[in-house]
Amino acid sequence: MSLLQVRDLSVIADNGGHALTLVDRVSFDLAEGEILGLVGESGSGKTLACRGLMRLLPSPNLRVQGGTVHLAGQDLLRLDEAGMRAVRGGQLGMIFQNPSSHLDPLMRIGEQIAEGIRLHQGASKKDARRQAIDVLRQVGIPDPQARVDNYPHEFSGGMRQRAMIAVALGCNPKVLIADEPTTALDVTVQAQILRLLLDLRDRRGLSIIMITHDLGVVAQSCDSIAVMYAGRLCEHGSKYELLAQPRHPYTAGLIDCQPAHSSGHALLRTIPGQPPLLDALPGGCRFNPRCPQVGALCTELLPEGARVACHYPLGGRP
Amino acid sequence: MSLLQIKDLEVRFAASGSGLFGLSKQWVRAVNGVSLNLAAGETLGLVGESGSGKSTLGRAILHLNPISAGQVLFDGVDMARGSAIDIARLRRETAMIFQDPYAALNPRHSIGETLAEVLRVQRKVAPQNIRARVDELLELVGLRPELASRKPGSLSGGQCQRVGIARALAVEPRLIVADECVAALDVSIQGQIINLLLELQQRMNLAILFIAHDLAIVRRLCDRVAVMYLGKIVEEGPVEAVFTAPRHPYTAALIEAIPQIDPHRPLPAQPLPGEPPSPLNLPTGCAFHPRCRYAQAMCSVVLPPTHSVHEHRYSCVLEHPLPLPAHHEQGVMTCNRAI
Numbered sequence: 070m071s072l073l074q075v076r077d078l079s080v081i082a083d084n085g086g087h088a089l090t091l092v093d094r095v096s097f098d099l100a101e102g103e104i105l106g107l108v109g110e111s112g113s114g115k116t117l118a119c120r121g122l123m124r125l126l127p128s129p130n131l132r133v134q135g136g137t138v139h140l141a142g143q144d145l146l147r148l149d150e151a152g153m154r155a156v157r158g159g160q161l162g163m164i165f166q167n168p169s170s171h172l173d174p175l176m177r178i179g180e181q182i183a184e185g186i187r188l189h190q191g192a193s194k195k196d197a198r199r200q201a202i203d204v205l206r207q208v209g210i211p212d213p214q215a216r217v218d219n220y221p222h223e224f225s226g227g228m229r230q231r232a233m234i235a236v237a238l239g240c241n242p243k244v245l246i247a248d249e250p251t252t253a254l255d256v257t258v259q260a261q262i263l264r265l266l267l268d269l270r271d272r273r274g275l276s277i278i279m280i281t282h283d284l285g286v287v288a289q290s291c292d293s294i295a296v297m298y299a300g301r302l303c304e305h306g307s308k309y310e311l312l313a314q315p316r317h318p319y320t321a322g323l324i325d326c327q328p329a330h331s332s333g334h335a336l337l338r339t340i341p342g343q344p345p346l347l348d349a350l351p352g353g354c355r356f357n358p359r360c361p362q363v364g365a366l367c368t369e370l371l372p373e374g375a376r377v378a379c380h381y382p383l384g385g386r387p
Numbered sequence: 388m389s390l391l392q393i394k395d396l397e398v399r400f401a402a403s404g405s406g407l408f409g410l411s412k413q414w415v416r417a418v419n420g421v422s423l424n425l426a427a428g429e430t431l432g433l434v435g436e437s438g439s440g441k442s443t444l445g446r447a448i449l450h451l452n453p454i455s456a457g458q459v460l461f462d463g464v465d466m467a468r469g470s471a472i473d474i475a476r477l478r479r480e481t482a483m484i485f486q487d488p489y490a491a492l493n494p495r496h497s498i499g500e501t502l503a504e505v506l507r508v509q510r511k512v513a514p515q516n517i518r519a520r521v522d523e524l525l526e527l528v529g530l531r532p533e534l535a536s537r538k539p540g541s542l543s544g545g546q547c548q549r550v551g552i553a554r555a556l557a558v559e560p561r562l563i564v565a566d567e568c569v570a571a572l573d574v575s576i577q578g579q580i581i582n583l584l585l586e587l588q589q590r591m592n593l594a595i596l597f598i599a600h601d602l603a604i605v606r607r608l609c610d611r612v613a614v615m616y617l618g619k620i621v622e623e624g625p626v627e628a629v630f631t632a633p634r635h636p637y638t639a640a641l642i643e644a645i646p647q648i649d650p651h652r653p654l655p656a657q658p659l660p661g662e663p664p665s666p667l668n669l670p671t672g673c674a675f676h677p678r679c680r681y682a683q684a685m686c687s688v689v690l691p692p693t694h695s696v697h698e699h700r701y702s703c704v705l706e707h708p709l710p711l712p713a714h715h716e717q718g719v720m721t722c723n724r725a726i
Contacts, residue, residue: 110573110574110575111544225662228662255436255437256436256600256641256644256645256646257436257640257641257658257659257662258436258662259646260643260644260646260654260658261658261659261660263654264654264655264656264658282573282574284574285645285646285648286646288646288648288649288650288652289646289647289652289654290654308650309650309651312648312650313650323574324648326574326575326577326578327574327648328577328581328601328603328606328607328608336586337578337581337582337607338578339579339582340575340578341579343543343545343576344573
């Protein structure tokens with residue numbers, strides 16, 4: 070059985086009376102040691118889906134509705150707050166796009182790592198510090214004995230991202246949710262951080278959900294890909310099948326509009342228009358106003374499907 | 388003759404220490420002896436990691452940053468020593484497009500007012516024609532004229548960036564500096580904006596300095612590319628020559644690090660280590676030598692010589708093109724999709 074099983078997870082926003090569905094019945098599995106790329110444009114709900122499964126929604130107006138989230142057999146949505154707190158930062162870690170705003174600027178790096186270790190594992194101060202040095206070494210911080218006493222501002226951007234990964238790894242999580250972990254970094258440092266995440270997977274069997282908008286990052290570092298559009302999962306599969314033979318027209322469009330590594334001043338292919346607003350969704354398939362091959366069903370019926378949610382998927386049989 | 392000629396340009400900022408009481412004044416050399424040319428109608432990509440000085444260079448060209456030394460010749464006139472009249476002319480013939488489209492527009496002005504202001508200040512059209520010209524500009528960038536009454540807050544990021552481009556075009560510039568102008572946009576919208584720039588450039592014979600960290604876009608959009616590291620241009624040349632046969636190890640590492648949507652291509656096993664050092668404390672010799680896998684003993688001592696092969700310039704002790712993984716030399720799109 071897979072390590073993490075998400076079924077029909079929805080996130081609802083209550084806006085004074087009328088409810089808005091921001092994430093609509095998302096389901097996916099994550100196996101041990103798997104890296105899943107969750108891809109979509111801004112506002113597609115990829116971050117909210119992950120925050121929903123961690124029960125870490127950023128506003129009191131937001132709530133998770135229905136569905137189940139099983140982590141190692143335990144349904145997270147049925148845990149009480151104390152139980153959930155033990156899971157968060159314990160079995161389930163999260164790292165963010167901007168390490169500067171997620172590390173405490175007034176606290177030494179080592180203390181930030183040790184805090185979690187002491188809280189979750191009840192380790193002594195001395196022991197937690199020793200583990201903090203060890204985890205800093207694992208994420209490739211040079212001279213961890215000395216660096217453990219630095220403050221975040223003494224680290225460069227790439228090192229801060231490593232430090233945040235160290236904080237998340239402190240308690241030996243089974244699953245790491247990485248929200249745009251390399252978006253704020255230069256390409257060369259991005260390659261270093263992706264390399265580190267892959268090594269951590271290989272060494273510790275860590276499972277990772279990587280939230281990103283960059284298909285290039287996904288192609289190089291993930292095993293499987295789930296594509297989200299306007300709050301719904303529209304395609305999910307192994308990276309090989311999904312990138313080589315996308316079934317959903319949106320996935321195909323995303324691949325086509327990459328500034329391909331080809332030369333020449335030919336115009337780029339694009340997806341016309343822009344994503345719909347969630348309070349003014351089109352009828353039927355949410356992609357239909359931008360889709361190049363709309364059929365009769367598309368404006369009538371919301372398509373369902375685990376592999377591809379499309380009435381007329383590309384490449385033949387549904 | 389080139390529309391823009393930059394000769395040995397330096398931009399320095401005081402970093403710390405006041406120079407008083409024996410505290411030594413420290414200088415950051417954000418741009419450190421840059422020479423570049425840009426012809427009318429040409430697109431030059433300027434790439435490099437953050438902190439390399441590419442934005443400072445772009446702003447210095449438009450006289451938005453003080454120039455410490457060197458020359459910036461626009462149409463043959465040196466703007467570094469230009470009179471107020473020269474600078475006013477520069478303002479009428481150049482424009483800038485910024486990274487964050489929301490931050491670059493006044494949130495309290497409707498986009499029609501924002502565009503009209505430029506036309507009024509630069510006296511581009513007679514007052515009674517401003518309205519019509521605003522509509523024309525909006526249509527030029529693919530926006531409906533009805534949007535003129537809207538404020539930036541009610542527009543999407545892509546729409547705001549189109550307004551930013553319309554504002555730049557309002558002065559009918561000959562040179563546009565575009566600083567990371569698609570970095571904040573979603574992929575599907577990025578393509579739309581790049582296409583718009585390509586079309587406008589061909590139609591209006593615009594010269595564009597395209598500052599970006601995304602090398603794939605630069606390859607697609609630009610005629611030439613200049614690679615900047617710690618305030619210096621380390622390599623410069625026609626896009627195809629630089630991308631298929633890079634000469635400087637830094638350029639080769641940047642190209643290698645571009646994530647491509649080829650699921651069969653693994654991450655580089657040994658990505659370029661480290662990060663750029665602080666510009667306050669530049670390494671001696673070649674500034675790149677602490678991260679360079681080809682570094683020799685001499686690299687930490689002497690400044691690397693500048694070589695030229697046809698129009699391809701680079702500053703490195705190495706004299707041969709560097710090896711790249713096979714898929715780069717092909718220069719082909721790697722994702723062989725079958726529909």
